[in-house]
Amino acid sequence: NAGVTQTPKFRVLKTGQSMTLLCAQDMNHEYMYWYRQDPGMGLRLIHYSVGEGTTAKGEVPDGYNVSRLKKQNFLLGLESAAPSQTSVYFCASSYTQPTGEEKLFFGSGTQLSVL
Amino acid sequence: RKEVEQDPGPFNVPEGATVAFNCTYSNSASQSFFWYRQDCRKEPKLLMSVYSSGNEDGRFTAQLNRASQYISLLIRDSKLSDSATYLCVVIWNYGQNFVFGPGTRLSVLP
Numbered sequence: 001n002a003g004v005t006q007t008p009k010f011r012v013l014k015t016g017q018s019m020t021l022l023c024a025q026d027m028n029h030e031y032m033y034w035y036r037q038d039p040g041m042g043l044r045l046i047h048y049s050v051g052e053g054t055t056a057k058g059e060v061p062d063g064y065n066v067s068r069l070k071k072q073n074f075l076l077g078l079e080s081a082a083p084s085q086t087s088v089y090f091c092a093s094s095y096t097q098p099t100g101e102e103k104l105f106f107g108s109g110t111q112l113s114v115l
Numbered sequence: 116r117k118e119v120e121q122d123p124g125p126f127n128v129p130e131g132a133t134v135a136f137n138c139t140y141s142n143s144a145s146q147s148f149f150w151y152r153q154d155c156r157k158e159p160k161l162l163m164s165v166y167s168s169g170n171e172d173g174r175f176t177a178q179l180n181r182a183s184q185y186i187s188l189l190i191r192d193s194k195l196s197d198s199a200t201y202l203c204v205v206i207w208n209y210g211q212n213f214v215f216g217p218g219t220r221l222s223v224l225p
Contacts, residue, residue, distance in 0.1 A: 033213070035215075040217060041217060042202065042215045042216055042217035042218055043159070043202070043215040044215075045212060058212070090158055094213070101147060101164060102147055102206055102213070104149075104161065104204075106158035106159055106160070107158060108157070108158050109157075109158055
């Protein structure tokens with residue numbers, strides 16, 4: 001019952017360093033998302049993907065890149081980390097039920113601190 | 116104006132109380148509506164969908180008013196375990212964007 005798995009769970013970076021967050025889902029979902037959550041701001045969409053090989057920008061894409069080379073994986077990259085990117089990052093995937101209703105599943109989150 | 120706004124909270128209520136949360140959304144083309152629950156340092160989890168006719172799940176009742184672009188969540192007989200942040204979520208482009216409100220924190224006190 002893996003669902004959506006994010007790695008790593010915690011990471012501390014220095015300003016200017018790069019890293020990649022990995023999201024994997026085993027539910028064969030077409031849509032995948034990366035959100036960041038900051039106090040008082042709610043979850044904000046960084047990038048999303050509607051299928052293998054496709055990605056699109058969300059509300060706050062600057063400073064991030066993504067790739068969806070395989071349907072089950074969605075990678076979020078920070079090329080040059082900045083303190084403003086200190087946040088909790090959540091990956092999610094979704095599918096449309098036979099009722100037409102969307103259902104969203106989240107990973108357990110990554111706490112990233114940029115010093 | 117934010118796309119989805121919620122009561123700022125926090126709400127501190129005694130056990131057994133009834134508490135109501137409100138949410139408004141700006142896009143009249145919104146298609147689907149949900150309430151999610153998020154425990155401290157955990158991922159959000161679906162609490163319930165919100166339908167135009169209103170729906171109930173045990174102690175929880177959700178209402179949608181499309182004309183006023185307003186969603187509500189009512190919790191009756193609140194339990195200590197209901198303490199969490201409640202997120203209002205709206206979709207207006209199927210499969211492409213779930214828009215989250217900032218959340219309302221609830222603390223149920225013994």
